[in-house]
Amino acid sequence: MTFAKQACIAIGATAAGLTAVTAVIHPSLAQATISGAGASFPAPFYQRAFAGVANRVRVNYQSVGSGAGVRQFVAGSVDFGATDEPIRSAESAKVKRGVVQFPAVGGTIAVAFNKADCAKLNLTQKQLVDIFLGRITSWEQLRCGRGKITVVHRSDGSGTTFAFTNSLSAFSPEWKSKVGEGKAVKWPVGLGGKGNEGVAGVLTNTPGGIGYVNQAFVRGKLKSAALQNRAGRFVMPTRASGAAALNNIKLDGNLAGENPNPAGANSYPISTLTWILAYQRGNGAKTNSIRTAMNHLLSPAAQNQAASLGYVPLEGNILNQARRAVGRISP
Known part of the structure; x- marks a missing residue:
């Protein structure tokens, strides 16, 4: 069976501007379905990346904007959230299951x-x-x-x-x-x-x-x-000017960081990371599926596709810190 028959990615924009990114595969091939919601900024990258893991995990990502994504994550109505602004301490304090935050890609x-x-x-x-x-x-x-x-x-x-x-x-x-x-x-x-x-x-x-x-x-x-x-x-x-800018970002203990006007002759001045929000505890039987999807997001196979879609791949210490964070996602 070809991959095209096994899986497809559907992106549909409603009149309100909401985009759904869904990996749909044959039920017998999926270990679990996980759902996420949030930033529209990385949605095309998530579409491509999650397609690469569709034979193991079914991922339904709703591109509703960072604000709505954080609200749904705090409410516990999704398996993961996504945001272009790191979660604030007041919001994080409401998440009793704990928050694992890590960069997913730059742009x-x-x-x-x-x-x-x-x-x-x-x-x-x-x-x-x-x-x-x-x-x-x-x-x-x-x-x-x-x-x-x-x-x-x-x-x-x-x-x-x-x-x-x-x-x-x-x-x-x-x-x-x-x-x-x-x-x-x-x-x-x-x-x-x-x-x-x-x-x-x-x-x-x-x-x-x-x-x-x-x-x-x-x-x-x-x-x-x-x-x-x-x-x-x-x-x-561009990828090069974005990478030059992101090299100026230093992440804190929650893997949050920003530089709104970075130094460097080649730096593009409005460059940013985008983050995934996962639960540290209470993931139950979905734990391995969530880890599988997120590890793939940070893998060379996914990150190497980022530039062709207009994003800046993660590199070096930022990428290593993000990969270590995935390991904190537990049952």
């Missing part, structure tokens, strides 16, 4: 735009802030064609939003004082879209639109801007 948050007569866009950190503050309102101000700029942002609680606004706060004291950082903020201007999928969809249907998404969602009519980094260079979001 760059692209400033994506839809402007046919603008082949290349270089943005300073100040210009990026001014766009999202509503001060820069036309493409003429950016010397990139003509017309009105339509800002697009997330409408749901989002770890991608946290990482993006965290960088804007690092770029600008004014942004930090007026808007700040978080999974959800009070946007000065713009239209909302649910999930990375939703923002990409609104941008695709909005000539003159500009917004932020995981680089993996920049396709079709969309292009990525080059952003000025801390060293003053304009850098595109």
Whole structure:
């Protein structure tokens, strides 16, 4: 029997922007079904990675955004959660089964735009802030064609939003004082879209639109801007520039860490890790299946596929710490 007959991966986007990633295999081949929910940022990577373990574990992952994913994890309604912002201590304290948190993959948050007569866009950190503050309102101000700029942002609680606004706060004291950082903020201007999928969809249907998404969602009519980094260079979001940035992240005891404006001439300034949340105890008969799925996520077979999907594979000490964390998932 071919793999195509044994397994398939289905991703369906609803009108609300929710995406389900489900590994479906013949019942006789599955040891167990495990469910997860959370960040849309890594959803295409999880789709591909979990397909590689579908002959051993059936995985159902709901791309509902980091905020909803953490809430479902805290409530105990899933076997694992996923978030682009590390779980906060107040949330972690509510999880009586204990929390095992570890990075799953890295990525760059692209400033994506839809402007046919603008082949290349270089943005300073100040210009990026001014766009999202509503001060820069036309493409003429950016010397990139003509017309009105339509800002697009997330409408749901989002770890991608946290990482993006965290960088804007690092770029600008004014942004930090007026808007700040978080999974959800009070946007000065713009239209909302649910999930990375939703923002990409609104941008695709909005000539003159500009917004932020995981680089993996920049396709079709969309292009990525080059952003000025801390060293003053304009850098595109790529595997190499993302890896240079992530090398500046130091993880704490909970494997959480961030650097919203990393040093380095080759660093892309808005780069982030994304995390899996698992339960330390109370996994019962699903323990081995959860470990199998997560070990595969961190395996060379899965991580080596990350770059082709627009992500930054984990390497070195970060990867080793993540693999050790999986071993703490117990019955």
